[in-house]
Amino acid sequence: MKENVQSGSPSGSEPNSKSGRRTGSLKPFIRLIRETNPPKLMLGIALFMSVVTTLVSLVIPLFTKNLVDSFSISSIKPAQIALIIGIFIAQAIAGGVSIYLLNHVGQSVVANLRDRLWKKLLILPVPYFDNNLTGETVSRMTNDTAVVKGLITDNLTNFIGGIISIVGAVTILLFLDWRMTLIMLTAVPLSMLILVPLGRQMHRISKGLQDETARFTGILSQVLSEIRLVKASNAEANEYTSGKKGITNLFQFGLKEARVQAVIGPLISFVLMMLLVVIIGYGGVRVSSGALTAGDLVAFILYLIQIIMPMSQLTMFFTQLQKAIGATERIISTLHSEEEDHASGREFENAFQPMKLEHVTFAYENGETVLEDLNFTVEPGKVTAVVGPSGGGKTTLFSLVERFYKPVSGTIQMGTDPIDAYSLQSWRSQIGYVSQESPLTAGTIRENIIYGTNRTVTQAELEYAANMAYADIFINELPDKYDTEVGERGIKLSGGQRQRISIARALLRDPKILMLDEATSSLDSQSELAVQNALKNLMNGRTTLVIAHRLSTVVDADQIIFIEKGKITGRGTHEELFQTHKMYHEFATQQLRIKEHQFEGAAES
Known part of the structure; x- marks a missing residue:
């Protein structure tokens, strides 16, 4: 970008x-x-x-x-x-x-x-x-x-x-x-x-x-x-x-x-x-x-x-x-460059409201439109998954919700108010974001898990977050445990380990809104299953947005939004899209290895 x-x-x-x-x-x-x-x-x-x-x-x-x-x-x-x-x-x-x-x-x-x-x-x-x-x-x-x-x-x-x-x-x-x-x-x-x-x-x-x-x-x-x-x-x-x-x-x-x-x-x-x-x-x-x-x-x-x-x-x-x-x-x-205003706006307190995207369009300067006329609602306390081919604008959509960018047109509302009516600091404080890059800073595992937490974190809280993210398994095997240096950008840890540290960080924030961008993409099958169980516990009662190329991570989502080339081409549950959306059906048959005749039998019934 x-x-x-x-x-x-x-x-x-x-x-x-x-x-x-x-x-x-x-x-x-x-x-x-x-x-x-x-x-x-x-x-x-x-x-x-x-x-x-x-x-x-x-x-x-x-x-x-x-x-x-x-x-x-x-x-x-x-x-x-x-x-x-x-x-x-x-x-x-x-x-x-x-x-x-x-x-x-x-x-x-x-x-x-x-x-x-x-x-x-x-x-x-x-x-x-x-x-x-x-x-x-x-x-x-x-x-x-x-x-x-x-x-x-x-x-x-x-x-x-x-x-x-x-x-x-x-x-x-x-x-x-x-x-x-x-x-x-x-x-x-x-x-x-x-x-x-x-x-x-x-x-x-x-x-x-x-x-x-x-x-x-x-x-x-x-x-x-x-x-x-x-x-x-x-x-x-x-x-x-x-x-x-x-x-x-x-x-x-x-x-x-x-x-x-x-x-x-x-x-x-x-x-x-x-x-x-x-x-x-x-x-x-x-x-x-x-x-x-x-x-x-x-x-x-x-x-x-x-x-x-x-x-x-x-x-x-x-x-x-x-x-x-x-x-x-x-x-x-x-x-003299334009800066973010972190203080202006109301305090964001009630996150248990529907998030509505109404006619949201976004494009980078001198570039083609990335997202075009998006309309959907993220229900409070439920899981909405965003899937589709790479380059379709899914991560950009998350950036709009995080208010890294502003839509060219349209609005994103929380309840009846646009999200920019809330102060930027209070808005982001209610969001737990786990990206596919799993960024870490140079320092210790402890410092990375508590990063951005403006309060004193006890050892018990730290270990609980690591345990829920299934990060304690490898942390306790390290000589210095939570005081282990991760190196520049976390280079001393594997991709899966970095991912679990990022999930532990999100768990510690106790956010009201979860945003998971390929949160399990770097995990092996065993770790993925464990972390999915941890994420299910975390998602309980929280509004959750999930991006996933691997459909196995979103089959249980309350709502799936399918985006192609910046446009919504399908929405519904896994079963609904599997029966009605051709590309989703192809994704599912390839990744979940569901045989073609199963789809045909479902269509006939």
């Missing part, structure tokens, strides 16, 4: 269009950072310390000027030396404190940003995940947020300090010699002519790099999670080719980034070094003419260095800023 009629918004098409309008814009980035609620006091202290460090560095050339102009052994006083040493120590301490606090702020911003993303991802609807690879989503959580962190922790201090250093140095230099200062300032527009177009190009490169990194992470996640399939299919060479393409694309983006940086760095250095040579040459002439003292020239050169150093840091800041803007566009796209 890779496409969905609703998925246009959740998948990001609308946010992407918004992102397109934001390309290169600083406002969304700043707004996103502000929404993470960074510790303002700590940020203020960090920036204050950075300002102090910068201001101290601006005082040092003036001391140097006085030393040079009045240099003699006798003029050097211990107090002066102590003062200079004290200034250097204070500068180092303030710089260290500023760096630590700013790193703390950066880590806090990224932690809050990841927290928002994680919370958002958990409440995004299923169509979002149908249309976005897991690896790409993981990349948004890790790689893109790391770019934002790097900007704050590594470059923000240099940017603030650099601005103060440049403004302060230029102000002092104007007092020292305004003519030389004006010559120096000619480098500013020249530098901007270089930085602005290259910054725009860096933004485009960064955006492409982040997207390609997300795609590559998606490939890695998909291949490594299905490594057994890869090996069983001898697909190592094909997957290597796919991964190699991603590596090559990342390499090409890296080279593009390197080319821009290779232009920015040397050009800025060239401009600044030429400026330094001109200033030293012109300053030497003015010293020889008596317009400047030697101390003034030394101070001027020191201040020029204090301008040159921040200029390179500002260049790096704007380069990283373009990267961060590109990364946050994708983060913003995810945060």
Whole structure:
């Protein structure tokens, strides 16, 4: 299920269009950072310390000027030396404190940003995940947020300090010699002519790099999670080719980034070094003419260095800023995706009501109709089985009942109210769902059985659920019993064992509505019989929906709905459909091995 009629918004098409309008814009980035609620006091202290460090560095050339102009052994006083040493120590301490606090702020911003993303991802609807690879989503959580962190922790201090250093140095230099200062300032527009177009190009490169990194992470996640399939299919060479393409694309983006940086760095250095040579040459002439003292020239050169150093840091800041803007566009796209509303609606309390499907039609986006004009009623406390050929839409029907998707048209009602009138949390809390995939999480058997249970589960309850699901038979044979690790996606257990763990989980929830999607498909004959007995106990007094290809599991159902290509072609009990529905009759004769003449005899009678 890779496409969905609703998925246009959740998948990001609308946010992407918004992102397109934001390309290169600083406002969304700043707004996103502000929404993470960074510790303002700590940020203020960090920036204050950075300002102090910068201001101290601006005082040092003036001391140097006085030393040079009045240099003699006798003029050097211990107090002066102590003062200079004290200034250097204070500068180092303030710089260290500023760096630590700013790193703390950066880590806090990224932690809050990841927290928002994680919370958002958990409440995004299923169509979002149908249309976005897991690896790409993981990349948004890790790689893109790391770019934002790097900007704050590594470059923000240099940017603030650099601005103060440049403004302060230029102000002092104007007092020292305004003519030389004006010559120096000619480098500013020249530098901007270089930085602005290259910054725009860096933004485009960064955006492409982040997207390609997300795609590559998606490939890695998909291949490594299905490594057994890869090996069983001898697909190592094909997957290597796919991964190699991603590596090559990342390499090409890296080279593009390197080319821009290779232009920015040397050009800025060239401009600044030429400026330094001109200033030293012109300053030497003015010293020889008596317009400047030697101390003034030394101070001027020191201040020029204090301008040159921040200029390179500002260049790096704007380069990283373009990267961060590109990364946050994708983060913003995810945060703006449509989400599930778990709280709105009434509390779902009375599950002992008929569930009615009235003219329910469903189709995935840009795809053919999966379910068409379904009309039937699931009676409370009874078993309704849904059977039919594979691909007929049976599992999709369950997804509609679970409210993973919404029908294109028609309604699903509980009693007289549509099911979306109830809060999503209370609705799903009343449903016990056992799917044919039997999904497990990495962890212990205990953790998987109690998964999603928001209460303390006693050992007796745990063992009872396992016993009812006939899972205790194999659990008690394991060395660590309920504390046995199941591995990623339960890979250390057999298919039948995983199925019984899933059934035990459903039993523990004590749901009012049961949904069993091929719940016994992975069991051998003996286990299937045992679990069917357990399920019969569980179904007693509960509304139950069952999907089964194996008709032996549904012959006793109160109602059987036969679905072909998304349409209902038959309904009734096993005996009724066996006599009146041709395809059901074929299914039954093949699976239950009922002889043809039995059907004919029944038809004649």
